[in-house]
Amino acid sequence: MTVAIDSAPLLQIENLRVYYWTQAGPVKAVDDISFTINPKERFGFIGESGCGKTTTIMAILRLIKRPGRIEGGRILLKGSDILSLNDEEMRQSRWSRISLIPQGAMNSLNPVMRVQDQIADAIVTHRGAVPIRELRERIGDLLETVQLSADVADMYPHELSGGMKQRVCIAMATALEPELIIADEPTSALDVVVQKAVMETLIGVQERLNASMILIGHDMGMTAQVADRVGVMYAGKLVEVAGTRELFRQPQHPYSQALISSLPSIREKKRGGGIPGLPPFLLNPPQNCLFHPRCPHAIAFCRETPPPMHRLRPGHMTACHKLSAPEQFDSAGGSDSGAGAAMAGAGTEASSGHQTR
Ligand SMILES: Nc1ncnc2c1ncn2[C@@H]1O[C@H](COP(=O)(O)OP(=O)(O)OP(=O)(O)O)[C@@H](O)[C@H]1O
Ligand code: SF4
Ligand SMILES: [Mg+2]
Numbered sequence: 001m002t003v004a005i006d007s008a009p010l011l012q013i014e015n016l017r018v019y020y021w022t023q024a025g026p027v028k029a030v031d032d033i034s035f036t037i038n039p040k041e042r043f044g045f046i047g048e049s050g051c052g053k054t055t056t057i058m059a060i061l062r063l064i065k066r067p068g069r070i071e072g073g074r075i076l077l078k079g080s081d082i083l084s085l086n087d088e089e090m091r092q093s094r095w096s097r098i099s100l101i102p103q104g105a106m107n108s109l110n111p112v113m114r115v116q117d118q119i120a121d122a123i124v125t126h127r128g129a130v131p132i133r134e135l136r137e138r139i140g141d142l143l144e145t146v147q148l149s150a151d152v153a154d155m156y157p158h159e160l161s162g163g164m165k166q167r168v169c170i171a172m173a174t175a176l177e178p179e180l181i182i183a184d185e186p187t188s189a190l191d192v193v194v195q196k197a198v199m200e201t202l203i204g205v206q207e208r209l210n211a212s213m214i215l216i217g218h219d220m221g222m223t224a225q226v227a228d229r230v231g232v233m234y235a236g237k238l239v240e241v242a243g244t245r246e247l248f249r250q251p252q253h254p255y256s257q258a259l260i261s262s263l264p265s266i267r268e269k270k271r272g273g274g275i276p277g278l279p280p281f282l283l284n285p286p287q288n289c290l291f292h293p294r295c296p297h298a299i300a301f302c303r304e305t306p307p308p309m310h311r312l313r314p315g316h317m318t319a320c321h322k323l324s325a326p327e328q329f330d331s332a333g334g335s336d337s338g339a340g341a342a343m344a345g346a347g348t349e350a351s352s353g354h355q356t357r
């Protein structure tokens with residue numbers, strides 16, 4: 001789709017930090033990340049399990065629960081900082097301006113309420129009383145926009161298939177026509193054929209509303225097909241942001257390269273594989289470049305200096321010294337300890353390759 005990249009961003013995240021304060025110390029789940037979402041854009045997040053994707057989006061909704069806390073940064077929605085809203089203003093913004101299809105959404109439907117009453121709840125809570133006939137019509141229309149029959153309104157969740165329940169969740173999340181839809185693994189509990197159909201429905205609704213979307217998907221192939229731009233997260237940091245085609249064809253950060261080369265390819269007759277080594281324990285992460293223990297290019301400089309986010313070209317940012325300070329690598333004469341290779345025997349990702357968790 002065409003995205004208006006020269007218009008003002010819908011959402012700007014600046015230096016966001018979210019920590020979980022455990023008894024053993026702070027888990028830096030999101031550590032100083034910045035990115036923007038443009039109007040009508042679909043932005044995908046990829047990265048191994050535990051890298052901070054869900055924490056990032058829950059911070060945008062201000063739904064971080066204890067022991068988690070937003071430690072710093074700004075979250076600007078059309079220029080105004082969400083973090084400065086009071087609780088009531090924030091409650092009003094959820095659903096009506098930013099809505100969430102949470103991880104495992106279909107299990108969040110209330111089993112003892114009819115679909116109609118659950119959708120009505122969301123509408124009435126935010127818009128106030130609506131005449132019953134108008135409400136029924138509105139719910140019928142909403143169900144039809146997610147390719148369900150209006151009769152589903154009278155059904156209970158146990159009468160619906162997984163795909164139908166997920167469509168109901170999409171209808172609920174978009175009932176108030178939000179500007180930003182956040183979908184955390186919206187199709188992961190469904191079988192492959194239903195996944196594709198539900199994703200098409202979600203995109204159809206997003207485009208009809210002219211909304212932007214943040215999409216977290218464990219299936220990188222799906223993200224590659226759906227997103228306009230992609231952010232790669234590693235251990236609470238954003239390490240690369242680029243247009244989807246550019247990122248998947250020419251990833252620049254060594255972690256993005258490893259992640260994308262773990263995808264199986266039919267054209268190249270290549271099986272997927274894991275990334276050597278394990279993601280760091282965020283209570284006690286490596287210093288400076290967090291990827292250095294797994295990176296085949298690491299030099300001493302990577303362990304001593306944090307890599308800044310560096311603009312390679314318009315729209316393509318990455319945080320790796322090899323790209324922002326190549327002279328350091330010329331003088332070092334290659335990787336210092338073959339760290340990446342040394343880690344290869346230390347265990348492989350739980351992932352089988354094409355999925356990030
Ligand atoms: N309540 C909590 N207390 C302590 N640590 C937490 C808590 N919730 C999340 N974390 C930690 O924060 C980090 C980021 O978790 P998050 O759920 O955001 O990752 P994710 O990228 O969404 O993973 P997944 O792909 O498995 O959904 C992880 O290391 C996780 O262990
Ligand atoms: S900064 Fe160094 S260790 Fe980190 S990804 Fe780049 S080359 Fe590898
Ligand atoms: Mg998650």
